[in-house]
Amino acid sequence: MIPAAQGQPLNWGVVATGRIAHRVTADLARLENSVLHAVSSRSAAAAKAFAGQYGFATSYHDQPGATAYEQLFDDPDVDVVYIATPHARHHEVATAALTAGKHVVCEKPLTVNAREAQELILLAREQELFLMEAMWTRFLPSTRRALEVVRAGGIGTVRWVQADLGFAATYDPRDRLWDPAAGGGALLDLAAYPLTWAVGMLGFPDSVTAAGRLNRDGIDVQNTLTLGYADGAAAQLVSSLESASPGIVTVSGTKGWLRTGSPLYNARRLEYAGPDGRVQVEEFYEATEGFIHELREAGRCIRAGLPESPLMPWHESVKIMQILDDARSQLGVHYENDR
Ligand SMILES: NC(=O)c1ccc[n+]([C@@H]2O[C@H](COP(=O)([O-])OP(=O)(O)OC[C@H]3O[C@@H](n4cnc5c(N)ncnc54)[C@H](OP(=O)(O)O)[C@@H]3O)[C@@H](O)[C@H]2O)c1
Known part of the structure:
Protein backbone atom coordinates (compact mmCIF):
# COMPACT_ATOMS: atom_id res chain seq x y z
CA MET A 1 0.00 0.00 0.00
CA ILE A 2 1.27 3.47 -0.82
CA PRO A 3 -1.04 5.77 1.11
CA ALA A 4 -0.43 9.48 1.11
CA ALA A 5 0.87 10.54 4.50
CA GLN A 6 -1.92 11.36 6.95
CA GLY A 7 -3.15 14.87 6.37
CA GLN A 8 -1.32 15.28 3.05
CA PRO A 9 -3.62 16.27 0.17
CA LEU A 10 -4.35 13.48 -2.32
CA ASN A 11 -3.49 14.34 -5.92
CA TRP A 12 -6.27 13.21 -8.26
CA GLY A 13 -6.05 12.34 -11.93
CA VAL A 14 -9.22 12.19 -14.03
CA VAL A 15 -9.38 9.97 -17.12
CA ALA A 16 -11.77 11.22 -19.84
CA THR A 17 -13.73 14.42 -20.26
CA GLY A 18 -17.25 13.15 -21.03
CA ARG A 19 -20.60 13.80 -19.34
CA ILE A 20 -20.01 12.13 -15.99
CA ALA A 21 -16.39 13.29 -15.76
CA HIS A 22 -17.70 16.87 -15.64
CA ARG A 23 -20.21 16.21 -12.90
CA VAL A 24 -17.86 14.18 -10.70
CA THR A 25 -15.01 16.66 -11.17
CA ALA A 26 -17.28 19.47 -9.99
CA ASP A 27 -17.50 17.57 -6.68
CA LEU A 28 -13.82 16.63 -6.69
CA ALA A 29 -13.12 20.37 -6.77
CA ARG A 30 -15.18 20.71 -3.56
CA LEU A 31 -13.52 17.80 -1.78
CA GLU A 32 -11.43 18.72 1.23
CA ASN A 33 -7.74 17.82 1.26
CA SER A 34 -7.66 16.93 -2.44
CA VAL A 35 -5.90 18.45 -5.42
CA LEU A 36 -7.07 18.40 -9.04
CA HIS A 37 -3.69 17.45 -10.38
CA ALA A 38 -4.15 16.11 -13.93
CA VAL A 39 -6.77 15.21 -16.52
CA SER A 40 -6.33 13.07 -19.64
CA SER A 41 -8.32 13.07 -22.85
CA ARG A 42 -7.89 11.56 -26.28
CA SER A 43 -8.08 15.10 -27.60
CA ALA A 44 -5.68 17.97 -26.80
CA ALA A 45 -8.46 20.56 -27.06
CA ALA A 46 -10.75 18.68 -24.65
CA ALA A 47 -7.92 18.06 -22.18
CA LYS A 48 -6.90 21.72 -22.10
CA ALA A 49 -10.47 23.01 -21.90
CA PHE A 50 -11.33 20.62 -19.05
CA ALA A 51 -8.14 21.47 -17.16
CA GLY A 52 -8.87 25.17 -17.55
CA GLN A 53 -12.50 24.86 -16.47
CA TYR A 54 -11.71 23.07 -13.19
CA GLY A 55 -8.17 24.30 -12.49
CA PHE A 56 -6.11 21.12 -13.02
CA ALA A 57 -2.36 21.72 -12.84
CA THR A 58 -1.63 19.45 -15.81
CA SER A 59 -3.39 17.87 -18.78
CA TYR A 60 -2.43 15.01 -21.06
CA HIS A 61 -3.69 14.03 -24.52
CA ASP A 62 -3.01 11.17 -26.92
CA GLN A 63 0.42 11.43 -28.56
CA PRO A 64 2.16 9.15 -31.03
CA GLY A 65 3.55 6.34 -28.88
CA ALA A 66 1.64 7.13 -25.66
CA THR A 67 -2.03 7.41 -24.90
CA ALA A 68 -3.24 10.24 -22.71
CA TYR A 69 -3.99 7.92 -19.81
CA GLU A 70 -0.58 6.21 -20.03
CA GLN A 71 1.05 9.63 -19.64
CA LEU A 72 -1.23 10.44 -16.70
CA PHE A 73 -0.33 7.14 -15.00
CA ASP A 74 3.39 7.86 -15.59
CA ASP A 75 3.01 11.12 -13.66
CA PRO A 76 4.64 10.44 -10.26
CA ASP A 77 2.56 13.14 -8.59
CA VAL A 78 -0.77 11.40 -9.24
CA ASP A 79 -1.95 9.39 -6.18
CA VAL A 80 -5.43 8.26 -7.27
CA VAL A 81 -7.30 8.19 -10.57
CA TYR A 82 -10.98 8.48 -11.33
CA ILE A 83 -11.90 6.62 -14.55
CA ALA A 84 -14.84 7.94 -16.58
CA THR A 85 -14.48 6.17 -19.91
CA PRO A 86 -17.29 4.04 -21.44
CA HIS A 87 -17.69 0.68 -19.64
CA ALA A 88 -15.90 -1.36 -22.32
CA ARG A 89 -12.66 0.47 -21.54
CA HIS A 90 -12.80 0.32 -17.71
CA HIS A 91 -10.85 -2.93 -17.52
CA GLU A 92 -8.09 -1.79 -19.90
CA VAL A 93 -7.67 1.65 -18.28
CA ALA A 94 -7.94 0.45 -14.66
CA THR A 95 -5.43 -2.33 -15.38
CA ALA A 96 -2.96 0.25 -16.68
CA ALA A 97 -3.54 2.50 -13.65
CA LEU A 98 -3.07 -0.27 -11.09
CA THR A 99 -0.02 -1.59 -12.93
CA ALA A 100 1.47 1.92 -12.76
CA GLY A 101 0.87 2.03 -8.99
CA LYS A 102 -2.17 4.31 -8.82
CA HIS A 103 -5.20 3.89 -6.57
CA VAL A 104 -8.37 3.59 -8.68
CA VAL A 105 -11.94 4.82 -8.43
CA CYS A 106 -13.74 3.52 -11.52
CA GLU A 107 -17.19 4.41 -12.83
CA LYS A 108 -19.98 1.87 -12.72
CA PRO A 109 -20.30 -0.81 -13.90
CA LEU A 110 -16.82 -1.70 -12.67
CA THR A 111 -16.27 -3.70 -15.87
CA VAL A 112 -18.31 -5.34 -18.64
CA ASN A 113 -18.30 -8.80 -17.07
CA ALA A 114 -17.40 -10.63 -13.87
CA ARG A 115 -14.16 -12.07 -15.28
CA GLU A 116 -12.82 -8.57 -15.89
CA ALA A 117 -13.89 -7.46 -12.40
CA GLN A 118 -12.10 -10.42 -10.82
CA GLU A 119 -8.94 -9.65 -12.80
CA LEU A 120 -8.91 -6.05 -11.56
CA ILE A 121 -9.42 -7.12 -7.96
CA LEU A 122 -6.60 -9.65 -8.22
CA LEU A 123 -4.32 -6.94 -9.60
CA ALA A 124 -5.31 -4.41 -6.91
CA ARG A 125 -4.60 -7.06 -4.27
CA GLU A 126 -1.20 -7.90 -5.80
CA GLN A 127 -0.28 -4.23 -6.12
CA GLU A 128 -1.62 -3.41 -2.62
CA LEU A 129 -3.66 -0.56 -4.02
CA PHE A 130 -7.15 0.78 -3.39
CA LEU A 131 -9.84 -0.06 -5.96
CA MET A 132 -13.50 0.98 -5.80
CA GLU A 133 -16.45 0.91 -8.16
CA ALA A 134 -17.97 4.40 -8.16
CA MET A 135 -21.54 3.28 -7.52
CA TRP A 136 -22.36 6.68 -5.99
CA THR A 137 -25.90 5.74 -4.91
CA ARG A 138 -24.52 3.48 -2.18
CA PHE A 139 -22.72 6.37 -0.51
CA LEU A 140 -25.58 8.89 -0.45
CA PHE A 284 -32.15 15.25 2.25
CA TYR A 285 -30.56 18.56 1.38
CA GLU A 286 -27.53 18.26 -0.88
CA ALA A 287 -25.39 21.24 -1.81
CA THR A 288 -23.16 19.18 -4.13
CA GLU A 289 -23.69 16.98 -7.19
CA GLY A 290 -23.95 14.05 -4.77
CA PHE A 291 -20.71 12.39 -5.90
CA ILE A 292 -18.77 13.93 -3.04
CA HIS A 293 -19.81 11.11 -0.70
CA GLU A 294 -18.14 8.37 -2.78
CA LEU A 295 -15.07 10.56 -3.34
CA ARG A 296 -14.75 11.31 0.37
CA GLU A 297 -15.05 7.61 1.16
CA ALA A 298 -12.30 6.80 -1.36
CA GLY A 299 -10.04 9.39 0.27
CA ARG A 300 -10.82 8.04 3.73
CA CYS A 301 -10.00 4.47 2.71
CA ILE A 302 -6.77 5.41 0.93
CA ARG A 303 -5.57 7.40 3.94
CA ALA A 304 -6.49 4.50 6.22
CA GLY A 305 -4.56 2.06 4.02
CA LEU A 306 -7.68 0.06 3.14
CA PRO A 307 -7.66 -1.80 -0.19
CA GLU A 308 -11.46 -1.64 -0.56
CA SER A 309 -14.39 0.29 0.86
CA PRO A 310 -16.74 -1.51 3.24
CA LEU A 311 -19.57 0.40 1.53
CA MET A 312 -18.70 -1.02 -1.93
CA PRO A 313 -16.67 -4.15 -1.23
CA TRP A 314 -14.95 -6.02 -4.04
CA HIS A 315 -16.97 -9.20 -3.67
CA GLU A 316 -20.20 -7.23 -4.11
CA SER A 317 -18.95 -5.61 -7.32
CA VAL A 318 -18.17 -9.12 -8.60
CA LYS A 319 -21.56 -10.49 -7.54
CA ILE A 320 -23.34 -7.61 -9.27
N1 LIG B 1 -22.37 7.57 -11.72
C1 LIG B 1 -23.26 8.03 -12.59
O1 LIG B 1 -24.27 8.63 -12.25
C2 LIG B 1 -23.00 7.86 -14.04
C3 LIG B 1 -23.73 8.60 -14.94
C4 LIG B 1 -23.41 8.48 -16.25
C5 LIG B 1 -22.43 7.60 -16.65
N2 LIG B 1 -21.76 6.85 -15.74
C6 LIG B 1 -20.70 5.92 -16.18
O2 LIG B 1 -19.57 6.69 -16.57
C7 LIG B 1 -18.97 6.15 -17.75
C8 LIG B 1 -18.90 7.24 -18.81
O3 LIG B 1 -20.21 7.67 -19.12
P1 LIG B 1 -20.48 9.10 -19.80
O4 LIG B 1 -21.95 9.25 -19.85
O5 LIG B 1 -19.67 10.15 -19.20
O6 LIG B 1 -19.95 8.79 -21.28
P2 LIG B 1 -19.50 9.83 -22.38
O7 LIG B 1 -20.19 11.14 -22.19
O8 LIG B 1 -19.60 9.14 -23.68
O9 LIG B 1 -17.96 10.09 -22.02
C9 LIG B 1 -17.01 9.05 -22.05
C10 LIG B 1 -15.64 9.66 -22.30
O10 LIG B 1 -14.68 8.62 -22.29
C11 LIG B 1 -13.63 8.92 -23.22
N3 LIG B 1 -13.40 7.77 -24.09
C12 LIG B 1 -12.31 6.97 -24.06
N4 LIG B 1 -12.40 6.02 -24.96
C13 LIG B 1 -13.52 6.17 -25.59
C14 LIG B 1 -14.12 5.45 -26.64
N5 LIG B 1 -13.56 4.36 -27.18
N6 LIG B 1 -15.31 5.91 -27.09
C15 LIG B 1 -15.89 7.00 -26.54
N7 LIG B 1 -15.35 7.69 -25.52
C16 LIG B 1 -14.16 7.29 -25.05
C17 LIG B 1 -14.06 10.18 -23.94
O11 LIG B 1 -13.35 11.23 -23.31
P3 LIG B 1 -12.10 11.88 -24.05
O12 LIG B 1 -12.57 12.21 -25.43
O13 LIG B 1 -11.81 13.06 -23.20
O14 LIG B 1 -11.01 10.87 -24.05
C18 LIG B 1 -15.52 10.33 -23.65
O15 LIG B 1 -15.91 11.68 -23.60
C19 LIG B 1 -19.82 4.93 -18.13
O16 LIG B 1 -19.20 3.76 -17.69
C20 LIG B 1 -21.13 5.14 -17.39
O17 LIG B 1 -21.77 3.93 -16.98
C21 LIG B 1 -22.02 6.99 -14.45
Whole structure:
Protein backbone atom coordinates (compact mmCIF):
# COMPACT_ATOMS: atom_id res chain seq x y z
CA MET A 1 0.00 0.00 0.00
CA ILE A 2 1.27 3.47 -0.82
CA PRO A 3 -1.04 5.77 1.11
CA ALA A 4 -0.43 9.48 1.11
CA ALA A 5 0.87 10.54 4.50
CA GLN A 6 -1.92 11.36 6.95
CA GLY A 7 -3.15 14.87 6.37
CA GLN A 8 -1.32 15.28 3.05
CA PRO A 9 -3.62 16.27 0.17
CA LEU A 10 -4.35 13.48 -2.32
CA ASN A 11 -3.49 14.34 -5.92
CA TRP A 12 -6.27 13.21 -8.26
CA GLY A 13 -6.05 12.34 -11.93
CA VAL A 14 -9.22 12.19 -14.03
CA VAL A 15 -9.38 9.97 -17.12
CA ALA A 16 -11.77 11.22 -19.84
CA THR A 17 -13.73 14.42 -20.26
CA GLY A 18 -17.25 13.15 -21.03
CA ARG A 19 -20.60 13.80 -19.34
CA ILE A 20 -20.01 12.13 -15.99
CA ALA A 21 -16.39 13.29 -15.76
CA HIS A 22 -17.70 16.87 -15.64
CA ARG A 23 -20.21 16.21 -12.90
CA VAL A 24 -17.86 14.18 -10.70
CA THR A 25 -15.01 16.66 -11.17
CA ALA A 26 -17.28 19.47 -9.99
CA ASP A 27 -17.50 17.57 -6.68
CA LEU A 28 -13.82 16.63 -6.69
CA ALA A 29 -13.12 20.37 -6.77
CA ARG A 30 -15.18 20.71 -3.56
CA LEU A 31 -13.52 17.80 -1.78
CA GLU A 32 -11.43 18.72 1.23
CA ASN A 33 -7.74 17.82 1.26
CA SER A 34 -7.66 16.93 -2.44
CA VAL A 35 -5.90 18.45 -5.42
CA LEU A 36 -7.07 18.40 -9.04
CA HIS A 37 -3.69 17.45 -10.38
CA ALA A 38 -4.15 16.11 -13.93
CA VAL A 39 -6.77 15.21 -16.52
CA SER A 40 -6.33 13.07 -19.64
CA SER A 41 -8.32 13.07 -22.85
CA ARG A 42 -7.89 11.56 -26.28
CA SER A 43 -8.08 15.10 -27.60
CA ALA A 44 -5.68 17.97 -26.80
CA ALA A 45 -8.46 20.56 -27.06
CA ALA A 46 -10.75 18.68 -24.65
CA ALA A 47 -7.92 18.06 -22.18
CA LYS A 48 -6.90 21.72 -22.10
CA ALA A 49 -10.47 23.01 -21.90
CA PHE A 50 -11.33 20.62 -19.05
CA ALA A 51 -8.14 21.47 -17.16
CA GLY A 52 -8.87 25.17 -17.55
CA GLN A 53 -12.50 24.86 -16.47
CA TYR A 54 -11.71 23.07 -13.19
CA GLY A 55 -8.17 24.30 -12.49
CA PHE A 56 -6.11 21.12 -13.02
CA ALA A 57 -2.36 21.72 -12.84
CA THR A 58 -1.63 19.45 -15.81
CA SER A 59 -3.39 17.87 -18.78
CA TYR A 60 -2.43 15.01 -21.06
CA HIS A 61 -3.69 14.03 -24.52
CA ASP A 62 -3.01 11.17 -26.92
CA GLN A 63 0.42 11.43 -28.56
CA PRO A 64 2.16 9.15 -31.03
CA GLY A 65 3.55 6.34 -28.88
CA ALA A 66 1.64 7.13 -25.66
CA THR A 67 -2.03 7.41 -24.90
CA ALA A 68 -3.24 10.24 -22.71
CA TYR A 69 -3.99 7.92 -19.81
CA GLU A 70 -0.58 6.21 -20.03
CA GLN A 71 1.05 9.63 -19.64
CA LEU A 72 -1.23 10.44 -16.70
CA PHE A 73 -0.33 7.14 -15.00
CA ASP A 74 3.39 7.86 -15.59
CA ASP A 75 3.01 11.12 -13.66
CA PRO A 76 4.64 10.44 -10.26
CA ASP A 77 2.56 13.14 -8.59
CA VAL A 78 -0.77 11.40 -9.24
CA ASP A 79 -1.95 9.39 -6.18
CA VAL A 80 -5.43 8.26 -7.27
CA VAL A 81 -7.30 8.19 -10.57
CA TYR A 82 -10.98 8.48 -11.33
CA ILE A 83 -11.90 6.62 -14.55
CA ALA A 84 -14.84 7.94 -16.58
CA THR A 85 -14.48 6.17 -19.91
CA PRO A 86 -17.29 4.04 -21.44
CA HIS A 87 -17.69 0.68 -19.64
CA ALA A 88 -15.90 -1.36 -22.32
CA ARG A 89 -12.66 0.47 -21.54
CA HIS A 90 -12.80 0.32 -17.71
CA HIS A 91 -10.85 -2.93 -17.52
CA GLU A 92 -8.09 -1.79 -19.90
CA VAL A 93 -7.67 1.65 -18.28
CA ALA A 94 -7.94 0.45 -14.66
CA THR A 95 -5.43 -2.33 -15.38
CA ALA A 96 -2.96 0.25 -16.68
CA ALA A 97 -3.54 2.50 -13.65
CA LEU A 98 -3.07 -0.27 -11.09
CA THR A 99 -0.02 -1.59 -12.93
CA ALA A 100 1.47 1.92 -12.76
CA GLY A 101 0.87 2.03 -8.99
CA LYS A 102 -2.17 4.31 -8.82
CA HIS A 103 -5.20 3.89 -6.57
CA VAL A 104 -8.37 3.59 -8.68
CA VAL A 105 -11.94 4.82 -8.43
CA CYS A 106 -13.74 3.52 -11.52
CA GLU A 107 -17.19 4.41 -12.83
CA LYS A 108 -19.98 1.87 -12.72
CA PRO A 109 -20.30 -0.81 -13.90
CA LEU A 110 -16.82 -1.70 -12.67
CA THR A 111 -16.27 -3.70 -15.87
CA VAL A 112 -18.31 -5.34 -18.64
CA ASN A 113 -18.30 -8.80 -17.07
CA ALA A 114 -17.40 -10.63 -13.87
CA ARG A 115 -14.16 -12.07 -15.28
CA GLU A 116 -12.82 -8.57 -15.89
CA ALA A 117 -13.89 -7.46 -12.40
CA GLN A 118 -12.10 -10.42 -10.82
CA GLU A 119 -8.94 -9.65 -12.80
CA LEU A 120 -8.91 -6.05 -11.56
CA ILE A 121 -9.42 -7.12 -7.96
CA LEU A 122 -6.60 -9.65 -8.22
CA LEU A 123 -4.32 -6.94 -9.60
CA ALA A 124 -5.31 -4.41 -6.91
CA ARG A 125 -4.60 -7.06 -4.27
CA GLU A 126 -1.20 -7.90 -5.80
CA GLN A 127 -0.28 -4.23 -6.12
CA GLU A 128 -1.62 -3.41 -2.62
CA LEU A 129 -3.66 -0.56 -4.02
CA PHE A 130 -7.15 0.78 -3.39
CA LEU A 131 -9.84 -0.06 -5.96
CA MET A 132 -13.50 0.98 -5.80
CA GLU A 133 -16.45 0.91 -8.16
CA ALA A 134 -17.97 4.40 -8.16
CA MET A 135 -21.54 3.28 -7.52
CA TRP A 136 -22.36 6.68 -5.99
CA THR A 137 -25.90 5.74 -4.91
CA ARG A 138 -24.52 3.48 -2.18
CA PHE A 139 -22.72 6.37 -0.51
CA LEU A 140 -25.58 8.89 -0.45
CA PRO A 141 -27.02 9.81 2.96
CA SER A 142 -30.55 9.02 1.72
CA THR A 143 -29.62 5.49 0.61
CA ARG A 144 -27.76 4.82 3.84
CA ARG A 145 -30.70 6.11 5.87
CA ALA A 146 -33.16 3.89 3.93
CA LEU A 147 -30.98 0.86 4.68
CA GLU A 148 -30.74 1.90 8.33
CA VAL A 149 -34.54 2.15 8.68
CA VAL A 150 -35.11 -1.22 7.03
CA ARG A 151 -32.25 -3.06 8.77
CA ALA A 152 -33.50 -1.77 12.12
CA GLY A 153 -36.79 -3.58 11.40
CA GLY A 154 -38.77 -0.40 10.74
CA ILE A 155 -40.94 -2.09 8.10
CA GLY A 156 -40.62 -5.68 9.32
CA THR A 157 -39.14 -8.35 7.08
CA VAL A 158 -38.73 -7.27 3.45
CA ARG A 159 -40.78 -9.46 1.11
CA TRP A 160 -40.53 -7.61 -2.17
CA VAL A 161 -38.77 -4.72 -3.88
CA GLN A 162 -39.87 -2.96 -7.03
CA ALA A 163 -37.60 -0.49 -8.81
CA ASP A 164 -37.66 1.15 -12.22
CA LEU A 165 -35.29 3.38 -14.15
CA GLY A 166 -36.10 4.45 -17.67
CA PHE A 167 -35.89 7.30 -20.09
CA ALA A 168 -36.68 7.65 -23.76
CA ALA A 169 -33.18 8.09 -25.18
CA THR A 170 -32.75 9.21 -28.78
CA TYR A 171 -31.07 6.53 -30.85
CA ASP A 172 -27.54 7.62 -31.75
CA PRO A 173 -25.17 4.83 -32.82
CA ARG A 174 -22.17 7.04 -31.93
CA ASP A 175 -23.32 7.43 -28.32
CA ARG A 176 -21.89 4.86 -25.89
CA LEU A 177 -25.45 4.12 -24.68
CA TRP A 178 -26.26 2.55 -28.05
CA ASP A 179 -22.83 1.35 -29.15
CA PRO A 180 -22.23 -2.39 -28.64
CA ALA A 181 -18.45 -1.79 -28.74
CA ALA A 182 -18.78 0.58 -25.76
CA GLY A 183 -20.93 -1.88 -23.74
CA GLY A 184 -24.17 -0.12 -24.71
CA GLY A 185 -27.65 -1.09 -23.53
CA ALA A 186 -29.98 -0.50 -20.61
CA LEU A 187 -28.68 -3.38 -18.52
CA LEU A 188 -25.11 -2.17 -17.94
CA ASP A 189 -26.02 1.51 -17.93
CA LEU A 190 -29.21 1.57 -15.84
CA ALA A 191 -30.01 -1.78 -14.20
CA ALA A 192 -27.07 -1.40 -11.85
CA TYR A 193 -29.10 1.17 -9.84
CA PRO A 194 -32.30 -0.85 -9.27
CA LEU A 195 -30.00 -3.81 -8.52
CA THR A 196 -28.12 -1.80 -5.91
CA TRP A 197 -31.37 -1.13 -4.08
CA ALA A 198 -32.60 -4.71 -4.38
CA VAL A 199 -29.43 -6.29 -3.02
CA GLY A 200 -29.26 -3.64 -0.29
CA MET A 201 -32.75 -4.52 0.88
CA LEU A 202 -32.88 -8.27 0.22
CA GLY A 203 -29.28 -9.41 -0.22
CA PHE A 204 -28.00 -11.36 -3.22
CA PRO A 205 -30.64 -13.50 -4.93
CA ASP A 206 -30.83 -17.27 -5.39
CA SER A 207 -32.21 -16.91 -8.91
CA VAL A 208 -32.24 -14.31 -11.68
CA THR A 209 -34.74 -14.31 -14.53
CA ALA A 210 -34.28 -11.77 -17.30
CA ALA A 211 -36.52 -10.72 -20.15
CA GLY A 212 -36.14 -7.83 -22.55
CA ARG A 213 -36.03 -6.43 -26.03
CA LEU A 214 -32.89 -6.15 -28.13
CA ASN A 215 -32.47 -3.72 -31.01
CA ARG A 216 -30.96 -4.61 -34.38
CA ASP A 217 -27.46 -3.85 -33.04
CA GLY A 218 -27.92 -6.59 -30.43
CA ILE A 219 -28.10 -4.43 -27.31
CA ASP A 220 -30.98 -4.45 -24.84
CA VAL A 221 -33.17 -1.36 -25.03
CA GLN A 222 -35.35 -2.60 -22.18
CA ASN A 223 -35.02 -5.32 -19.60
CA THR A 224 -36.92 -6.76 -16.66
CA LEU A 225 -35.04 -8.66 -13.98
CA THR A 226 -36.85 -10.85 -11.48
CA LEU A 227 -34.73 -11.77 -8.49
CA GLY A 228 -35.87 -14.79 -6.52
CA TYR A 229 -34.97 -15.72 -2.93
CA ALA A 230 -35.16 -19.10 -1.24
CA ASP A 231 -37.59 -17.76 1.37
CA GLY A 232 -40.02 -16.60 -1.33
CA ALA A 233 -39.04 -12.92 -1.32
CA ALA A 234 -38.65 -11.30 -4.74
CA ALA A 235 -37.55 -8.17 -6.56
CA GLN A 236 -38.85 -6.88 -9.87
CA LEU A 237 -36.54 -4.43 -11.61
CA VAL A 238 -37.12 -2.66 -14.92
CA SER A 239 -34.71 -0.50 -16.87
CA SER A 240 -35.33 1.04 -20.23
CA LEU A 241 -33.72 3.23 -22.86
CA GLU A 242 -36.98 3.46 -24.82
CA SER A 243 -39.56 4.58 -22.28
CA ALA A 244 -39.71 6.98 -19.36
CA SER A 245 -40.54 6.00 -15.79
CA PRO A 246 -40.54 7.76 -12.43
CA GLY A 247 -37.37 6.05 -11.24
CA ILE A 248 -38.39 5.08 -7.73
CA VAL A 249 -37.96 2.15 -5.38
CA THR A 250 -40.75 0.61 -3.32
CA VAL A 251 -39.82 -1.77 -0.53
CA SER A 252 -42.59 -3.87 0.97
CA GLY A 253 -42.21 -5.40 4.42
CA THR A 254 -44.32 -7.51 6.76
CA LYS A 255 -44.95 -4.47 8.99
CA GLY A 256 -44.77 -1.52 6.62
CA TRP A 257 -43.23 -0.07 3.49
CA LEU A 258 -40.62 2.39 2.26
CA ARG A 259 -40.52 4.44 -0.94
CA THR A 260 -37.75 6.62 -2.32
CA GLY A 261 -38.14 9.89 -4.16
CA SER A 262 -37.10 10.15 -7.80
CA PRO A 263 -34.54 9.51 -9.16
CA LEU A 264 -33.65 6.39 -7.21
CA TYR A 265 -29.95 6.82 -7.98
CA ASN A 266 -29.91 10.15 -6.12
CA ALA A 267 -33.06 10.24 -3.97
CA ARG A 268 -33.56 13.36 -1.88
CA ARG A 269 -36.72 12.09 -0.17
CA LEU A 270 -37.77 8.96 1.69
CA GLU A 271 -41.26 8.02 2.81
CA TYR A 272 -41.91 5.08 5.06
CA ALA A 273 -44.62 3.68 7.27
CA GLY A 274 -44.25 1.18 10.10
CA PRO A 275 -46.85 -0.97 11.88
CA ASP A 276 -48.92 2.05 13.00
CA GLY A 277 -49.40 3.12 9.37
CA ARG A 278 -48.18 6.65 10.05
CA VAL A 279 -46.23 7.90 7.03
CA GLN A 280 -42.92 9.53 7.88
CA VAL A 281 -41.12 11.73 5.39
CA GLU A 282 -37.42 12.58 5.43
CA GLU A 283 -35.87 15.12 3.05
CA PHE A 284 -32.15 15.25 2.25
CA TYR A 285 -30.56 18.56 1.38
CA GLU A 286 -27.53 18.26 -0.88
CA ALA A 287 -25.39 21.24 -1.81
CA THR A 288 -23.16 19.18 -4.13
CA GLU A 289 -23.69 16.98 -7.19
CA GLY A 290 -23.95 14.05 -4.77
CA PHE A 291 -20.71 12.39 -5.90
CA ILE A 292 -18.77 13.93 -3.04
CA HIS A 293 -19.81 11.11 -0.70
CA GLU A 294 -18.14 8.37 -2.78
CA LEU A 295 -15.07 10.56 -3.34
CA ARG A 296 -14.75 11.31 0.37
CA GLU A 297 -15.05 7.61 1.16
CA ALA A 298 -12.30 6.80 -1.36
CA GLY A 299 -10.04 9.39 0.27
CA ARG A 300 -10.82 8.04 3.73
CA CYS A 301 -10.00 4.47 2.71
CA ILE A 302 -6.77 5.41 0.93
CA ARG A 303 -5.57 7.40 3.94
CA ALA A 304 -6.49 4.50 6.22
CA GLY A 305 -4.56 2.06 4.02
CA LEU A 306 -7.68 0.06 3.14
CA PRO A 307 -7.66 -1.80 -0.19
CA GLU A 308 -11.46 -1.64 -0.56
CA SER A 309 -14.39 0.29 0.86
CA PRO A 310 -16.74 -1.51 3.24
CA LEU A 311 -19.57 0.40 1.53
CA MET A 312 -18.70 -1.02 -1.93
CA PRO A 313 -16.67 -4.15 -1.23
CA TRP A 314 -14.95 -6.02 -4.04
CA HIS A 315 -16.97 -9.20 -3.67
CA GLU A 316 -20.20 -7.23 -4.11
CA SER A 317 -18.95 -5.61 -7.32
CA VAL A 318 -18.17 -9.12 -8.60
CA LYS A 319 -21.56 -10.49 -7.54
CA ILE A 320 -23.34 -7.61 -9.27
CA MET A 321 -21.36 -8.34 -12.43
CA GLN A 322 -22.27 -12.03 -12.13
CA ILE A 323 -25.98 -11.10 -12.02
CA LEU A 324 -25.51 -8.87 -15.06
CA ASP A 325 -23.60 -11.66 -16.87
CA ASP A 326 -26.42 -14.09 -16.09
CA ALA A 327 -29.05 -11.61 -17.27
CA ARG A 328 -27.09 -10.84 -20.45
CA SER A 329 -26.75 -14.48 -21.30
CA GLN A 330 -30.52 -14.93 -20.91
CA LEU A 331 -31.17 -11.84 -23.05
CA GLY A 332 -28.60 -12.87 -25.67
CA VAL A 333 -26.46 -9.71 -25.39
CA HIS A 334 -22.76 -10.28 -26.12
CA TYR A 335 -19.88 -7.80 -26.09
CA GLU A 336 -16.38 -7.88 -27.53
CA ASN A 337 -15.03 -7.86 -23.94
CA ASP A 338 -16.54 -11.34 -23.40
CA ARG A 339 -14.21 -14.07 -24.53
N1 LIG B 1 -22.37 7.57 -11.72
C1 LIG B 1 -23.26 8.03 -12.59
O1 LIG B 1 -24.27 8.63 -12.25
C2 LIG B 1 -23.00 7.86 -14.04
C3 LIG B 1 -23.73 8.60 -14.94
C4 LIG B 1 -23.41 8.48 -16.25
C5 LIG B 1 -22.43 7.60 -16.65
N2 LIG B 1 -21.76 6.85 -15.74
C6 LIG B 1 -20.70 5.92 -16.18
O2 LIG B 1 -19.57 6.69 -16.57
C7 LIG B 1 -18.97 6.15 -17.75
C8 LIG B 1 -18.90 7.24 -18.81
O3 LIG B 1 -20.21 7.67 -19.12
P1 LIG B 1 -20.48 9.10 -19.80
O4 LIG B 1 -21.95 9.25 -19.85
O5 LIG B 1 -19.67 10.15 -19.20
O6 LIG B 1 -19.95 8.79 -21.28
P2 LIG B 1 -19.50 9.83 -22.38
O7 LIG B 1 -20.19 11.14 -22.19
O8 LIG B 1 -19.60 9.14 -23.68
O9 LIG B 1 -17.96 10.09 -22.02
C9 LIG B 1 -17.01 9.05 -22.05
C10 LIG B 1 -15.64 9.66 -22.30
O10 LIG B 1 -14.68 8.62 -22.29
C11 LIG B 1 -13.63 8.92 -23.22
N3 LIG B 1 -13.40 7.77 -24.09
C12 LIG B 1 -12.31 6.97 -24.06
N4 LIG B 1 -12.40 6.02 -24.96
C13 LIG B 1 -13.52 6.17 -25.59
C14 LIG B 1 -14.12 5.45 -26.64
N5 LIG B 1 -13.56 4.36 -27.18
N6 LIG B 1 -15.31 5.91 -27.09
C15 LIG B 1 -15.89 7.00 -26.54
N7 LIG B 1 -15.35 7.69 -25.52
C16 LIG B 1 -14.16 7.29 -25.05
C17 LIG B 1 -14.06 10.18 -23.94
O11 LIG B 1 -13.35 11.23 -23.31
P3 LIG B 1 -12.10 11.88 -24.05
O12 LIG B 1 -12.57 12.21 -25.43
O13 LIG B 1 -11.81 13.06 -23.20
O14 LIG B 1 -11.01 10.87 -24.05
C18 LIG B 1 -15.52 10.33 -23.65
O15 LIG B 1 -15.91 11.68 -23.60
C19 LIG B 1 -19.82 4.93 -18.13
O16 LIG B 1 -19.20 3.76 -17.69
C20 LIG B 1 -21.13 5.14 -17.39
O17 LIG B 1 -21.77 3.93 -16.98
C21 LIG B 1 -22.02 6.99 -14.45
